[in-house]
Amino acid sequence: MDFNLTREQEMLRDMVREFAQRELAPKALALDAKGEFIHDIIKKTAELGLVGIITSKEFGGTGMGHLARMLMIEELSRIYASLGFFFQTGQIGMYAIENFGTPEQKQKYLPALCKADKIISTALTEAGGGSDPSAIQTTAELKGDEYIINGRKVMISEAPVCDLAIIVAKTGDKFSAFIVEKGTPGFTTSGKENYVGLRSLPVGDLVFTNCKVPKANLLGQEGKGLAVAIGGISAVGRTGVAGVALGTAEGAYAAAVKYAKERKLYGKPIAELQAIQYMLVDCNMEIETARWLCYKAAVLLDQGKSPRDAGDDITRCKLYSCDIASKVALRAIQIMGGYGTIPQYEITRRLNDSIELFTAAGTQEIMKNTLARSIIA
Numbered sequence: 001m002d003f004n005l006t007r008e009q010e011m012l013r014d015m016v017r018e019f020a021q022r023e024l025a026p027k028a029l030a031l032d033a034k035g036e037f038i039h040d041i042i043k044k045t046a047e048l049g050l051v052g053i054i055t056s057k058e059f060g061g062t063g064m065g066h067l068a069r070m071l072m073i074e075e076l077s078r079i080y081a082s083l084g085f086f087f088q089t090g091q092i093g094m095y096a097i098e099n100f101g102t103p104e105q106k107q108k109y110l111p112a113l114c115k116a117d118k119i120i121s122t123a124l125t126e127a128g129g130g131s132d133p134s135a136i137q138t139t140a141e142l143k144g145d146e147y148i149i150n151g152r153k154v155m156i157s158e159a160p161v162c163d164l165a166i167i168v169a170k171t172g173d174k175f176s177a178f179i180v181e182k183g184t185p186g187f188t189t190s191g192k193e194n195y196v197g198l199r200s201l202p203v204g205d206l207v208f209t210n211c212k213v214p215k216a217n218l219l220g221q222e223g224k225g226l227a228v229a230i231g232g233i234s235a236v237g238r239t240g241v242a243g244v245a246l247g248t249a250e251g252a253y254a255a256a257v258k259y260a261k262e263r264k265l266y267g268k269p270i271a272e273l274q275a276i277q278y279m280l281v282d283c284n285m286e287i288e289t290a291r292w293l294c295y296k297a298a299v300l301l302d303q304g305k306s307p308r309d310a311g312d313d314i315t316r317c318k319l320y321s322c323d324i325a326s327k328v329a330l331r332a333i334q335i336m337g338g339y340g341t342i343p344q345y346e347i348t349r350r351l352n353d354s355i356e357l358f359t360a361a362g363t364q365e366i367m368k369n370t371l372a373r374s375i376i377a
């Protein structure tokens with residue numbers, strides 16, 4: 001596969017890089033320590049057209065596509081992965097609405113989401129097990145013109161701050177997707193759970209107790225909810241997590257290279273020690289490989305391949321990038337010796353962030369199952 005970045009994509013990458021240096025780099029340590037949702041910074045990215053980057057212009061987006069999105073997530077995550085991850089989760093819901101929603105749903109929700117005036121969650125996971133959709137116990141029962149929803153979703157990104165959520169619930173023996181708005185009686189959210197990484201990402205539960213949702217809020221056809229959610233999770237969620245992993249690895253690697261060149265032992269920089277060079281070479285090769293897998297998956301989506309047809313490439317980029325992010329972060333810590341374990345050096349944060357990426361949008365083992373099925377089909 002051969003491709004070059006367009007002038008527009010190069011300009012976007014440079015603009016996001018400059019934004020991340022200006023808005024995130026000086027604050028990343030403090031933001032991570034505070035662990036609060038960074039809505040003010042997200043609003044600034046929305047003003048730059050980044051939140052609606054894969055949403056059509058018709059609905060308030062910029063429609064720049066999946067490769068542009070990958071470049072953006074990579075650049076932001078290189079400095080602060082929590083912000084990169086916002087684009088992973090928020091855009092799953094936006095993608096699902098644009099691809100499966102009615103014209104009314106698209107007009108109603110997408111423009112406000114593009115401006116980050118509203119925040120959306122997408123919720124599949126329940127306490128019975130995220131990898132197994134048959135563990136979903138949340139039910140939606142049609143009574144007249146409303147569905148009555150009961151159940152609890154756990155580990156949901158942006159749950160504590162969301163204005164609306166796409167959820168998957170059982171309708172009889174099948175699954176359907178619904179849009180549920182904040183303020184709907186019977187819909188509540190938990191507080192922020194305490195996760196070790198991605199500290200500015202509020203993760204929590206969505207709770208439904210006899211929650212009455214209008215029939216018009218069914219997203220896609222009744223009984224086809226898994227296709228709605230999994231299409232978005234694959235095309236947008238997995239590529240997004242991969243981009244966050246790539247940027248996280250790049251951030252750790254850049255810090256390790258800088259440190260190795262500055263730290264002197266035996267009268268010369270440790271970068272001249274072969275053992276250090278080998279670790280840097282391993283990081284360099286892994287990052288370069290991950291980047292090409294990520295870009296390739298994004299380019300295939302931009303070329304019009306469906307999430308299913310681009311499935312192997314999406315799986316490979318998620319699996320590989322999330323695998324190497326923690327390895328690179330660990331090597332960076334090793335290169336920095338004892339200083340690497342001090343949070344102020346901002347490398348332990350990379351490791352903590354990378355840990356969160358193993359399970360998000362499907363675990364590494366589920367990725368391997370998916371790829372294995374395709375290999376032996």
Ligand SMILES: Cc1cc2nc3c(=O)[nH]c(=O)nc-3n(C[C@H](O)[C@H](O)[C@H](O)COP(=O)(O)OP(=O)(O)OC[C@H]3O[C@@H](n4cnc5c(N)ncnc54)[C@H](O)[C@@H]3O)c2cc1C
Pocket residue numbers: 089121122123124125127128129130131132154155156157158198203356357359360361362363364365366369
């Ligand atoms: C930061 C973060 C954000 C998240 N955001 C969201 C969100 O917005 N929406 C949402 O719905 N969910 C979200 N999740 C949940 C995530 O999707 C689940 O954690 C994931 O699907 C795994 O589910 P589980 O944690 O219940 O683990 P389990 O499914 O219980 O898995 C436990 C272990 O068993 C392994 N395993 C399971 N099945 C198989 C199999 N068939 N073969 C081999 N091994 C297997 C898994 O790989 C894992 O190692 C988020 C998670 C994190 C960490």
